[in-house]
Amino acid sequence: MKNSLGAKTIVPTTPVWAVGTYNRDGKPNVMTAAWGGICCSKPPCLYVSLRKATLTYSNIVERKVFTVSIPSENYTKEADYFGVTSGKTVDKFSITGLTPVKSDLVDAPYVKEFPLIIECKVIQIVEIGLHTEFIGEILDVKADSDVLNEKNLPNIEKVKPIIWNPAGMTYHKIGKSTGQAFSIGKEL
Amino acid sequence: MKNSLGAKTIVPTTPVWAVGTYNRDGKPNVMTAAWGGICCSKPPCLYVSLRKATLTYSNIVERKVFTVSIPSENYTKEADYFGVTSGKTVDKFSITGLTPVKSDLVDAPYVKEFPLIIECKVIQIVEIGLHTEFIGEILDVKADSDVLNEKNLPNIEKVKPIIWNPAGMTYHKIGKSTGQAFSIGKEL
Numbered sequence: 001m002k003n004s005l006g007a008k009t010i011v012p013t014t015p016v017w018a019v020g021t022y023n024r025d026g027k028p029n030v031m032t033a034a035w036g037g038i039c040c041s042k043p044p045c046l047y048v049s050l051r052k053a054t055l056t057y058s059n060i061v062e063r064k065v066f067t068v069s070i071p072s073e074n075y076t077k078e079a080d081y082f083g084v085t086s087g088k089t090v091d092k093f094s095i096t097g098l099t100p101v102k103s104d105l106v107d108a109p110y111v112k113e114f115p116l117i118i119e120c121k122v123i124q125i126v127e128i129g130l131h132t133e134f135i136g137e138i139l140d141v142k143a144d145s146d147v148l149n150e151k152n153l154p155n156i157e158k159v160k161p162i163i164w165n166p167a168g169m170t171y172h173k174i175g176k177s178t179g180q181a182f183s184i185g186k187e188l
Numbered sequence: 189m190k191n192s193l194g195a196k197t198i199v200p201t202t203p204v205w206a207v208g209t210y211n212r213d214g215k216p217n218v219m220t221a222a223w224g225g226i227c228c229s230k231p232p233c234l235y236v237s238l239r240k241a242t243l244t245y246s247n248i249v250e251r252k253v254f255t256v257s258i259p260s261e262n263y264t265k266e267a268d269y270f271g272v273t274s275g276k277t278v279d280k281f282s283i284t285g286l287t288p289v290k291s292d293l294v295d296a297p298y299v300k301e302f303p304l305i306i307e308c309k310v311i312q313i314v315e316i317g318l319h320t321e322f323i324g325e326i327l328d329v330k331a332d333s334d335v336l337n338e339k340n341l342p343n344i345e346k347v348k349p350i351i352w353n354p355a356g357m358t359y360h361k362i363g364k365s366t367g368q369a370f371s372i373g374k375e376l
Contacts, residue, residue, distance in 0.1 A: 005330065128312065159200050
């Protein structure tokens with residue numbers, strides 16, 4: 001018998017994504033979003049869901065592009081800062097000392113110090129309720145050399161991403177592997 | 189200077205969600221999805237993106253409801269099995285020995301042995317490309333007593349969810365906390 005907890009957005013793992021955009025005046029901004037994920041394999045797409053009140057919302061509506069920068073665990077503090085403050089009142093790059101780099105594919109900046117970044121072009125905007133979902137086609141994924149494995153793919157143990165846990169309001173490291181996908185299940 | 193890896197769906201962390209539905213004949217089915225996430229706070233919503241070829245796709249189109257059951261790390265094998273096989277050819281509950289329970293809120297089954305489940309009613313269907321996104325309003329979240337904390341919320345250290353890493357094709361445990369959200373960033 002399971003206990004009813006009510007209609008809440010409490011799943012244990014959500015991503016911690018720093019969404020990069022330019023303000024109307026060209027100043028780089030970044031905001032952490034946890035309502036995000038991959039939503040299509042072909043074309044490769046991800047989404048971020050944002051409240052209309054955010055500057056990032058307005059920036060994406062204006063330029064129809066954004067980047068996602070994935071922080072390593074040692075940037076938990078900066079990622080949290082990107083989520084609790086607004087670019088309307090502070091310069092988040094300046095306060096954190098992190099570096100905005102203009103994407104060469106989309107008119108949006110990414111966070112240089114974060115090891116993995118994704119450049120997206122908005123292909124659909126879905127109104128849901130408090131949040132609007134921006135579906136972005138992934139134009140490229142870029143990573144630092146030191147987080148890549150021999151197949152030229154990001155090694156999760158080197159990227160050291162974090163997840164957010166809405167129920168506990170905590171960020172967490174990724175732990176040991178519990179199995180290989182499309183493989184361990186075949187034992188059954 | 190970051191290395192270009194191409195337009196790929198490789199973010200380090202995606203959820204591992206067992207999506208429960210009934211087949212046309214009323215038989216319970218379950219499929220693991222990694223293309224999923226929270227997409228709105230009010231109404232509380234999550235989505236799963238599915239290929240039209242899956243039985244779960246047809247089942248959701250038919251009944252417009254689904255559940256999400258979140259496996260603990262000790263069910264990695266079963267979760268993988270739910271993702272690599274099709275309910276068109278096998279009875280996934282029977283093979284894994286796991287138990288379908290009919291939700292009392294939606295016409296869909298959940299996995300009894302998984303500690304946290306979410307009951308959803310489809311409110312939007314978004315065609316993207318290979319995948320179709322089903323946006324479900326969260327009607328309730330239910331959890332086993334032994335994974336709840338003193339605030340009656342799921343404790344991630346007891347739920348022990350796993351994440352999937354598309355680039356390495358590996359499942360991973362969740363590790364230690366790296367900080368409290370809406371708090372650690374204020375140090376900056």
